Amino acid sequence: xxxxxxxxxxxxxxxxxxxxxxxxxxxxxxxxIVLLFIIKGVAEYAxxxxxxxxxxxxxxxPLKFIVRGLKPMLFILIFTVLINVLxxxxxxxxxxxxxxFTLRVTREGVTMGIYMLLRLVYLVIGTSVLTLTTSPLMLTxxxxxxxxxxxxxKVPSHEIAMMMTIxxxxxxxxxxxxxxxMKAQTARGADFESGSxxxxxxxxxxxxxxxxxSSFRRADELAVAMDSRCYRGGASxxxxxxxxxxxxxxxxxxxxxxxIAILIASRIAFF
Amino acid sequence: MISVKNxxxxxxxxxxxxxxxxxxxxxxIPDGDFAAIIGHTGSGKSTLIQHLNALVKPTSxxxxxxxxxxxxxxxxxxxxxxxxGLVFQYxxxxxxxxxxxxxxxxxxxxxGLSEAEIKERVLEAAxxxxxxxxxxxxxxxxxxxxxxxRVAIAGVLxxxxxxLILDEPTAGLDPHGRDEILGQISRMHKEHGDMTIxxxxxSMEDVAKLAQHIxxxxxxxVVMDGEVAEIFARGDELSKIGLDVPEITRLTYELxxxxxxxxxxxxxxxxxxxxxxxxxxxxxGTEC
Numbered sequence: 001x002x003x004x005x006x007x008x009x010x011x012x013x014x015x016x017x018x019x020x021x022x023x024x025x026x027x028x029x030x031x032x033i034v035l036l037f038i039i040k041g042v043a044e045y046a047x048x049x050x051x052x053x054x055x056x057x058x059x060x061x062p063l064k065f066i067v068r069g070l071k072p073m074l075f076i077l078i079f080t081v082l083i084n085v086l087x088x089x090x091x092x093x094x095x096x097x098x099x100x101f102t103l104r105v106t107r108e109g110v111t112m113g114i115y116m117l118l119r120l121v122y123l124v125i126g127t128s129v130l131t132l133t134t135s136p137l138m139l140t141x142x143x144x145x146x147x148x149x150x151x152x153x154k155v156p157s158h159e160i161a162m163m164m165t166i167x168x169x170x171x172x173x174x175x176x177x178x179x180x181x182m183k184a185q186t187a188r189g190a191d192f193e194s195g196s197x198x199x200x201x202x203x204x205x206x207x208x209x210x211x212x213x214s215s216f217r218r219a220d221e222l223a224v225a226m227d228s229r230c231y232r233g234g235a236s237x238x239x240x241x242x243x244x245x246x247x248x249x250x251x252x253x254x255x256x257x258x259x260i261a262i263l264i265a266s267r268i269a270f271f
Numbered sequence: 272m273i274s275v276k277n278x279x280x281x282x283x284x285x286x287x288x289x290x291x292x293x294x295x296x297x298x299x300i301p302d303g304d305f306a307a308i309i310g311h312t313g314s315g316k317s318t319l320i321q322h323l324n325a326l327v328k329p330t331s332x333x334x335x336x337x338x339x340x341x342x343x344x345x346x347x348x349x350x351x352x353x354x355x356g357l358v359f360q361y362x363x364x365x366x367x368x369x370x371x372x373x374x375x376x377x378x379x380x381x382x383g384l385s386e387a388e389i390k391e392r393v394l395e396a397a398x399x400x401x402x403x404x405x406x407x408x409x410x411x412x413x414x415x416x417x418x419x420x421r422v423a424i425a426g427v428l429x430x431x432x433x434x435l436i437l438d439e440p441t442a443g444l445d446p447h448g449r450d451e452i453l454g455q456i457s458r459m460h461k462e463h464g465d466m467t468i469x470x471x472x473x474s475m476e477d478v479a480k481l482a483q484h485i486x487x488x489x490x491x492x493v494v495m496d497g498e499v500a501e502i503f504a505r506g507d508e509l510s511k512i513g514l515d516v517p518e519i520t521r522l523t524y525e526l527x528x529x530x531x532x533x534x535x536x537x538x539x540x541x542x543x544x545x546x547x548x549x550x551x552x553x554x555x556g557t558e559c
Contacts, residue, residue, distance in 0.1 A: 064285065064286070065286065068286075180359065181364070181365050183321065183326045183359070184357075184359045184362065184365040185365060185377075186326060186352065187324055187326060187352055187356070187357040187359070187427070188352075188377055188378040188381060188426060188427065188430065189349060189352060189353060189377075189378050189381030189382055189430065190377075190381060191349075191381070205367065206365075206367045206377065209367035210364055210365050210366065210367050213364070213367075213412070214364055
């Protein structure tokens with residue numbers, strides 16, 4: 001279960017996507033998400049699918065790895081599709097009477113369901129590519145830089161970035177720790193996998209208490225370690241790796257604006 | 272009797288992080304044995320012992336414990352886990368209950384025993400690790416590091432395992448806490464002659480003092496398996512894989528190299544004391 005968490009996992013590589021500037025990648029990922037929610041119709045979905053396939057291919061991240069990131073989403077995906085298929089009104093394809101109400105599957109519902117499914121899957125894949133090809137450090141540096149302008153309205157950009165860095169940094173550590181404590185309690189006969197919901201919730205206590213205790217301990221140790229190295233926030237800090245825009249960012253910009261141009265052009269042409 | 276045959280284990284098969292941790296491991300540990308597993312950090316010791324109570328399933332191979340194949344699908348895992356007690360590294364980090372008593376009782380309670388039986392076992396386990404009864408009502412978080420560790424070990428002992436596995440039981444303890452834990456483990460083995468004890472250790476001194484049988488792991492493979500004397504006689508091979516013989520044995524080798532006529536099979540300080548006294552003082556050794 002814990003091994004399925006792909007957030008914060010980074011696959012080192014040398015692909016054009018890896019070489020892009022983190023700031024650009026974050027902005028384009030946001031743009032991609034916006035696009036996902038604007039597009040409609042088969043043609044536009046096809047354009048986005050091609051674009052995403054190109055990005056995944058270029059990134060060199062094994063497809064298996066990306067698919068695995070979708071696994072924890074399975075329930076939400078199925079739920080979304082079902083709700084859309086059953087709750088959209090329109091031309092009835094199939095229906096069954098259940099006494100108090102009738103289940104209707106409509107043509108519009110099926111189309112809507114498929115579009116919503118693709119939208120969510122693409123959303124996860126797109127953001128996975130971002131996190132899989134950008135080291136957590138670069139990612140938070142990017143976010144810090146992007147938030148800099150908002151310091152005028154007192155957004156503590158460095159502190160936010162530092163908190164995120166620490167949080168991301170500790171995901172694998174805490175996942176490991178969870179795994180270890182789970183095993184230790186299993187060795188003492190604890191059962192996390194069977195029984196009613198209430199029993200299972202109770203079974204979590206032997207896991208959560210030690211986990212909280214050790215998280216506080218780790219936080220304390222980290223604070224001391226940072227303090228002893230004179231950490232004092234973001235003021236006048238310099239970086240070992242300055243972020244620079246490269247030709248790869250220019251290529252990426254060209255591709256994504258081409259995609260947008262195609263989408264706009266097709267709308268103007270058809271309406 | 273624990274019998275492991277051709278065990279292989281691969282982490283995350285089919286993923287970019289795929290890595291084989293154990294290669295074709297085979298060994299046997301007879302009932303009542305006191306075995307030590309030694310190896311470099313990352314040699315697969317911890318992964319291996321987690322196989323022995325079915326916390327980790329091998330990718331291939333078989334593990335038979337007292338006649339039960341624990342790899343099989345329909346194996347009764349709860350029974351396996353109560354028969355094979357596993358004390359993890361830094362076990363004090365798994366304490367969670369409000370009182371020491373309740374924490375030690377967690378295992379027996381999961382086994383579905385009666386309150387009377389649970390109480391008997393908790394008191395017995397607490398006695399085995401030398402916890403006084405007035406500590407049982409305290410919160411485990413109020414105790415010292417050494418005491419916490421003993422509570423955690425008692426939490427496994429209260430299940431009355433036939434096999435007790437300890438992963439570096441003395442890591443991070445001061446010399447006093449270390450001697451106490453080791454003394455208790457050794458006493459337990461003497462008093463419960465039928466209990467098999469397996470421990471993982473980095474300290475060759477501890478291994479020499481306690482174990483009868485050593486299994487040496489290197490990069491996920493068993494490279495040596497035999498009696499303590501047999502293994503420590505192969506000091507050169509041990510140092511090649513980043514391990515060592517006890518310091519007192521090294522000293523003895525140095526003396527032999529400089530022409531002192533002394534037997535080479537000296538592994539514990541107590542034994543060395545006697546031999547050296549005989550050699551250098553020409554008489555039966557006495558405490559000095």
